[in-house]
Amino acid sequence: MSFFYSHISCFKPDASLISCSLFFEFEAKTDTITQWIRPPHAIIQTPLLPHRKSALPFLWDREIPNGQSAHNLWATSPPGSTFNARNIITNKVVSSFEFLLTNTPLQGLLADDVGLGKTIQAIAIIGTSKERMIANPHCSIPTMIIRPPRLITNWQSEISKHAQAGALHAKIYHGPTRHSLSAADIL
Structure with missing residues (x-):
């Protein structure tokens, strides 16, 4: 998964309250972050909103192992x-x-409010990860999405809606069907 702080509203160094936004400070320190203005892979068929596009390089960097970001x-x-x-x-x-x-960096949490595009952003970064897995078949580890059972069908619906048909293979890891998981892109 990916790692992105959409907002860190404040922290208290030396008992003073300082408002900040980690992402925007990060963006100001990097000159190449705005160069990625399209979805990362042709798997994604739904256009991303500008704030989601600009976050993709930050998310992708959280996927690169051994601090090679x-x-x-x-x-x-x-x-x-x-x-x-x-x-x-x-x-x-x-x-x-x-x-x-x-x-x-191989960890992540998307924690925006409901309806702000976490699902499509996760699908976009999974599509990019799949592109990397195709290039390097030895790193084909699926992405695990942990959801309450009642919301699993929502994820399947969103994958069908935003990704090309058959491009991402999702399997449900629940109950007695917990087998042959290595062939999946998403669990």
Whole structure:
């Protein structure tokens, strides 16, 4: 899955309240983030709204293993420096061990309000992941979406609506049908 903070409304360093938006500060620090102005893969047939398009590079970077992200939020120290790694947004300095723990981007959470496009954005990033899996058949691990059982059919409907027919293969991992999951793109 992907990792995106749509809003971090505030945090309190030194007991003062500072409003911020992590994504927009991240966007200001990267000059290539606005270059991706189309859906990432032809699998997606529904046009994305501009705010969803601009978030895709950030989400995609959270999918790249081993901190090889093009828009990494961490700056590592040069040889002989007094710090190991520094977060470019918060300026938090961490040790090498903490850096390894916090710089593993293979995780995610989309947490916008209802109706703002989380499902189509997730389908778009899954389509991009599928493109990567086709290029490298050794990394064909499906995306797992955890939903209450009553909402599973909603996801199947949204995949059918926004993705090309037959492009993404979704399987339900529930009850006695928990087998042959490696052939799925989405669980």
